[in-house]
Amino acid sequence: MSVIKVQKAELREVRIEDAEAVLSIQREVVEERDYFIAVSEEFNKTTEEHQEWIQKIMEHERETMFVAEVEGEVAGWIVFKSQERKRMHHTGSFAIMIQKEYRNKGIGKLLIHELLRWAEQHPLIEKVTLGTFSTNTRAIELYKKLGFVEEGRKVKEFKFSDNEYVDDVLMYKIVKG
Numbered sequence: 001m002s003v004i005k006v007q008k009a010e011l012r013e014v015r016i017e018d019a020e021a022v023l024s025i026q027r028e029v030v031e032e033r034d035y036f037i038a039v040s041e042e043f044n045k046t047t048e049e050h051q052e053w054i055q056k057i058m059e060h061e062r063e064t065m066f067v068a069e070v071e072g073e074v075a076g077w078i079v080f081k082s083q084e085r086k087r088m089h090h091t092g093s094f095a096i097m098i099q100k101e102y103r104n105k106g107i108g109k110l111l112i113h114e115l116l117r118w119a120e121q122h123p124l125i126e127k128v129t130l131g132t133f134s135t136n137t138r139a140i141e142l143y144k145k146l147g148f149v150e151e152g153r154k155v156k157e158f159k160f161s162d163n164e165y166v167d168d169v170l171m172y173k174i175v176k177g
Contacts, residue, residue, distance in 0.1 A: 009075060009107050011114045014058070014065040019050040021074035022067070029097045035136060037158065057081075062092060062124055066114050068107045075102040078111040080119070080128070090177075091127040104138075112146055119175045126177040133158065134167035148173045 014022070023045055030036045030043045057063045062082035067074045076098035083091055094115055098108050119125040132139050134153065144150075148171040156165035 009068045009070050009110055011066055011068050011110060014054055014067050014077065014079075016051050016054055016058075018067055018074055018077075019054055020047045022054070022077050023047055023050045025074065025077065025097050025099050028100060032100070033160075035097075035133065035139075062089060062122070064115070064118055066111055066118075068098075068102075068111055070102065070107075075099050076107045076111060078115050080115055082125070089124055091129060092125065093129040093131065095130075108139075109142060109146070112142075116146070116173070116175060125175060127172055127174055129170065129172045131168050131170050134169050136169075140169060140171075143171050146173070 027043065030038055054065065057065050057079065060082070063080055065077060065079040067077045069075065076096065078094055078096040080092050080094045083089065096108055096111055116128065119128050130143065150169060151172050152170045154168040157168035158166045160166060
């Protein structure tokens with residue numbers, strides 16, 4: 001296994017032409033089965049569907065997506081999806097995915113910082129939320145270091161096998177208000 005040292009990751013807003021790279025990272029994470037709700041046999045997204053998804057995010061006033069590039073390659077991404085109900089316009093949740101070889105190199109932290117900076121500057125967004133498997137302890141530690149607080153759990157929300165269940169850990173951070 002080769003060691004990848006990240007000298008510099010460049011963050012930018014997503015572009016339509018990133019759809020294939022974004023999808024590739026998502027497929028990789030789904031295949032691992034440790035960090036994503038869908039299992040590989042359920043995940044049939046196409047590049048065209050991802051292009052449409054990215055386009056909708058880019059056009060939505062309360063949503064955004066950033067990618068991290070390392071030497072011209074998309075190494076990870078973060079997406080913020082808002083709530084559609086009017087009484088929840090001030091909140092939204094994020095999902096983040098990093099290519100396996102780029103994990104634990106600070107890219108996730110950079111992406112979350114960029115998202116929080118965006119949310120703090122956005123006139124409508126006040127609360128950023130997420131959900132993660134209780135087994136994803138490294139991510140939970142990172143979220144806590146970045147100021148996220150656990151607000152609850154959905155106990156045994158995910159079933160991995162006959163006797164293996166995982167809680168959904170719900171976390172939030174108030175960015176203003």
